[in-house]
Amino acid sequence: MKIAALIVAAGRGLRAGGAQPKQWQPLAGKSSTFFALRAFADHPDIAHLVLVLHPDDISADLTTGLPKAQIVAGGATRSASVFAGLQALDGRVDQVLIHDAARPCVSRQVIDGVIAALRETVAAAPAVAVVDALWRSAGGHVAEAVPRDGLFRAQTPQGFHLDAILAAHRAHPDGAADDVELARRAGFDVAITPGSEDNLKITLRDDFARAERILGARDGHQTG
Numbered sequence: 001m002k003i004a005a006l007i008v009a010a011g012r013g014l015r016a017g018g019a020q021p022k023q024w025q026p027l028a029g030k031s032s033t034f035f036a037l038r039a040f041a042d043h044p045d046i047a048h049l050v051l052v053l054h055p056d057d058i059s060a061d062l063t064t065g066l067p068k069a070q071i072v073a074g075g076a077t078r079s080a081s082v083f084a085g086l087q088a089l090d091g092r093v094d095q096v097l098i099h100d101a102a103r104p105c106v107s108r109q110v111i112d113g114v115i116a117a118l119r120e121t122v123a124a125a126p127a128v129a130v131v132d133a134l135w136r137s138a139g140g141h142v143a144e145a146v147p148r149d150g151l152f153r154a155q156t157p158q159g160f161h162l163d164a165i166l167a168a169h170r171a172h173p174d175g176a177a178d179d180v181e182l183a184r185r186a187g188f189d190v191a192i193t194p195g196s197e198d199n200l201k202i203t204l205r206d207d208f209a210r211a212e213r214i215l216g217a218r219d220g221h222q223t224g
């Protein structure tokens with residue numbers, strides 16, 4: 001089985017704000033994209049890496065020192081960016097792990113969980129069970145409690161047999177919030193694998209500090 005990682009980094013990061021898109025802003029001395037790429041580049045089971053970039057950000061320097069990596073231009077939506085990367089992989093690998101460049105703290109354990117599940121099933125993705133009580137609000141007040149049973153928070157990398165996820169994208173060119181949703185629309189069953197609280201997506205301003213704390217604690221453990 002040949003496995004590729006497809007890292008999407010072509011968004012503009014409007015919710016996080018800042019002088020440049022969130023995936024290029026300084027994070028623990030590097031960038032979120034650097035840490036996301038490193039997690040897969042260092043993984044012995046990953047044979048190929050595709051980094052999907054906004055056309056304004058394309059620079060060959062980004063993959064210097066990463067012989068397995070290839071750069072592809074992204075699209076106007078996350079789904080369009082993923083589809084561009086998938087097309088570049090067509091016929092080259094059997095399975096693909098699709099990951100947000102905005103999730104810099106993904107661990108080897110989370111990646112391994114998805115890879116292991118793909119030996120048994122066509123699609124698998126990490127998630128974390130919702131443990132907090134959930135409320136629906138109305139005008140700033142609690143309108144009702146929402147049952148949390150069976151609810152999960154979706155994460156990446158979302159893993160697929162390449163033929164299946166390519167077929168799902170071709171059948172649903174309108175896209176979806178993520179690839180699990182597209183795969184399900186195309187009729188594929190998706191297994192849930194263990195996610196991690198640390199595998200946050202940098203979405204808002206405060207997420208940078210949280211990601212730096214997680215990366216700092218991890219590097220401290222690795223060198224100490």
Ligand SMILES: Nc1ccn([C@@H]2O[C@H](COP(=O)(O)OP(=O)(O)OP(=O)(O)O)[C@@H](O)[C@H]2O)c(=O)n1
Pocket residue numbers: 008009010011012013014015016023052074075076077078079081082099100101102103201202203
């Ligand atoms: N056209 C797009 C939109 C998103 N992404 C990528 O998809 C991941 C998750 O998307 P999200 O967090 O929504 O990123 P943005 O679209 O950049 O954020 P925002 O919605 O706040 O603008 C990010 O790594 C982002 O770079 C992408 O490659 N191409």
Ligand SMILES: C[C@](O)(CO)[C@H](O)COP(=O)(O)O
Pocket residue numbers: 100153154155156177178179201203
């Ligand atoms: C793919 C994803 O990261 C799963 O949590 C998510 O769908 C990305 O986009 P969002 O706009 O923040 O929901």
